[in-house]
Amino acid sequence: MSFDIQSVRADFPILSQTIYKRPLIYFDNAATTQKPLQVIHAISKYYEEDNCNIHRGVHYLSVKATEAFEEARKEIREFINATSTHEVIFTKGASESLNLVAASFGKKFLKPGDEVITTIMEHHSNFVPWQIICAEKGATLKIANILPNGELDLEHLYSLISEHTKIIAITHVSNVLGTINPVKEIISYAHRQGIPVLVDGAQGVSHISVDVTDLDCDFYCFSGHKMYGPMGIGVLYGKEKWLEELPPYQSGGEMVKDVNIERTTYNELPFKFEAGTPNVEGVMGLRAAVQYLKNLGMDEIHAYEDSLLKHAVERFSSICDMRFFGTAPSKASLVSFLIGDIHPFDAGTIIDKMGIAVRTGHHCAQPLIDHFGIPGTVRASFAFYNTIEEIEKLADAVSRVKTMFR
Amino acid sequence: MTIHEIENQLVDEFAAFDDWLDKYDLILDMGKSLPPIDPKYKTDQFIISGCQSKVWLHAEYREGKVFFTADSDAIITKGIVSMLVSVLSGQTPDAIQFADLSFIDQIGLKEHLSPTRSNGLASMVKQMKLYAMVFKMKS
Numbered sequence: 001m002s003f004d005i006q007s008v009r010a011d012f013p014i015l016s017q018t019i020y021k022r023p024l025i026y027f028d029n030a031a032t033t034q035k036p037l038q039v040i041h042a043i044s045k046y047y048e049e050d051n052c053n054i055h056r057g058v059h060y061l062s063v064k065a066t067e068a069f070e071e072a073r074k075e076i077r078e079f080i081n082a083t084s085t086h087e088v089i090f091t092k093g094a095s096e097s098l099n100l101v102a103a104s105f106g107k108k109f110l111k112p113g114d115e116v117i118t119t120i121m122e123h124h125s126n127f128v129p130w131q132i133i134c135a136e137k138g139a140t141l142k143i144a145n146i147l148p149n150g151e152l153d154l155e156h157l158y159s160l161i162s163e164h165t166k167i168i169a170i171t172h173v174s175n176v177l178g179t180i181n182p183v184k185e186i187i188s189y190a191h192r193q194g195i196p197v198l199v200d201g202a203q204g205v206s207h208i209s210v211d212v213t214d215l216d217c218d219f220y221c222f223s224g225h226k227m228y229g230p231m232g233i234g235v236l237y238g239k240e241k242w243l244e245e246l247p248p249y250q251s252g253g254e255m256v257k258d259v260n261i262e263r264t265t266y267n268e269l270p271f272k273f274e275a276g277t278p279n280v281e282g283v284m285g286l287r288a289a290v291q292y293l294k295n296l297g298m299d300e301i302h303a304y305e306d307s308l309l310k311h312a313v314e315r316f317s318s319i320c321d322m323r324f325f326g327t328a329p330s331k332a333s334l335v336s337f338l339i340g341d342i343h344p345f346d347a348g349t350i351i352d353k354m355g356i357a358v359r360t361g362h363h364c365a366q367p368l369i370d371h372f373g374i375p376g377t378v379r380a381s382f383a384f385y386n387t388i389e390e391i392e393k394l395a396d397a398v399s400r401v402k403t404m405f406r
Numbered sequence: 407m408t409i410h411e412i413e414n415q416l417v418d419e420f421a422a423f424d425d426w427l428d429k430y431d432l433i434l435d436m437g438k439s440l441p442p443i444d445p446k447y448k449t450d451q452f453i454i455s456g457c458q459s460k461v462w463l464h465a466e467y468r469e470g471k472v473f474f475t476a477d478s479d480a481i482i483t484k485g486i487v488s489m490l491v492s493v494l495s496g497q498t499p500d501a502i503q504f505a506d507l508s509f510i511d512q513i514g515l516k517e518h519l520s521p522t523r524s525n526g527l528a529s530m531v532k533q534m535k536l537y538a539m540v541f542k543m544k545s
């Protein structure tokens with residue numbers, strides 16, 4: 001393996017602690033990933049040496065901070081292979097990016113009788129904003145189904161498309177099932193009928209190398225904190241032609257060109273969508289995270305995480321009564337499961353006491369959990385700093401849960 | 407027994423165990439001694455919903471005392487519910503309203519009662535006290 005796991009782990013000081021007298025095992029990476037020293041240092045360096053409000057002052061620090069901020073935008077453009085830096089908008093996170101598109105796109109393009117298509121496997125953040133704007137505009141939200149193994153039912157999705165469809169909003173990777181959706185294929189199908197596609201990439205960017213130009217998606221949304229960067233920073237990628245057409249989402253400083261009593265004209269992209277003082281420390285941290293991922297190599301990360309997933313699936317399948325949710329052939333490195341009829345809350349509480357952080361519940365995807373008719377799942381989501389030994393410990397914990405609740 | 411005496415008894419029982427998993431084994435046992443709730447009260451009307459597990463709670467007032475029955479779909483939650491019921495059931499409305507339930511903290515289960523834990527237990531305590539208050543006002 002080209003992966004030096006010990007030196008990678010050394011970059012994440014939080015991982016070396018002990019909880020409940022046991023070494024911490026962190027398997028809640030789909031909720032948020034841990035941050036390497038490189039990211040932590042980038043943030044403190046920013047405050048120690050460069051802090052200043054950007055895009056405003058003519059003085060030394062302001063120019064320096066502005067340059068670093070715009071340099072970061074370039075690196076993120078390159079990371080997702082966008083055509084231009086002004087297609088990269090900084091937001092608070094995936095949720096804000098998704099809300100921005102739903103609200104602005106809806107305001108301009110949705111009218112009564114129109115339709116928006118999404119899927120049953122969406123995170124609430126790519127579901128509720130569409131539900132709200134559709135209700136407001138008298139449009140209909142249509143929901144594509146999944147197959148029993150957690151793959152998207154493409155036939156059903158395509159059957160929902162009609163002349164009223166205005167946009168398709170779909171997740172790249174499901175945060176509950178791990179399913180990697182064939183977004184490129186879906187986008188090309190939709191585009192042949194002139195329908196734009198938004199991709200929720202919150203669970204995509206940290207696991208697979210994303211090329212928005214190759215995907216040809218119209219919008220791509222993600223959060224910094226799920227890709228080893230800080231919280232409170234995220235990105236909206238949008239094709240220039242769309243971003244030009246969409247009305248601003250919030251207003252304030254920075255996003256305006258000219259304000260007088262009668263009328264305000266808006267600043268150009270990307271600033272039109274960045275009202276107010278931005279999260280500069282977040283951008284500095286995100287830049288360091290992107291550099292870190294580039295150094296490791298997204299393909300190497302994917303290969304290593306895939307080996308963890310394969311091991312986990314094999315190991316857990318050997319435990320009887322395990323029920324898996326999401327067994328699509330193309331899958332990111334997470335497992336969602338139930339142990340027989342044991343309530344996920346019970347299982348999660350005991351697994352926690354064994355020093356292992358897993359997530360339990362509906363994972364902000366209630367429609368999906370209802371679809372399965374279960375109270376929730378236990379989800380172990382892996383990152384490149386996890387190890388086979390840790391997965392073995394989770395398997396032991398699962399066996400322990402089984403004996404306790406028998 | 408007074409609320410305080412029952413609380414102390416519980417704290418002592420838990421003190422015998424060092425490892426968290428053993429403490430949880432005890433909690434599971436406690437769940438088994440929870441008096442069953444009449445199935446007709448296991449409806450949405452009596453549900454205290456937290457994010458993760460469901461709790462059903464019913465209360466009755468007899469001879470100046472409040473009696474609770476409850477259930478949960480999660481076994482650990484049921485164990486903790488059972489402790490709360492054993493401490494508060496059969497007490498007077500005044501005693502229930504002023505109970506500080508510090509045993510939860512002493513046992514080390516405080517996290518389960520934190521409102522952010524979203525498993526319904528914090529709301530359950532609130533609901534138990536609310537019942538006590540209503541019965542007192544009615545009587």
Ligand SMILES: Cc1ncc(COP(=O)(O)O)c(C=O)c1O
Pocket residue numbers: 030031093094095096123125126171173174175200202203223225364
């Ligand atoms: C698929 C998906 N979309 C959107 C989000 C929302 O991300 P955030 O909470 O960072 O805005 C998440 C977070 O769990 C997610 O998993």
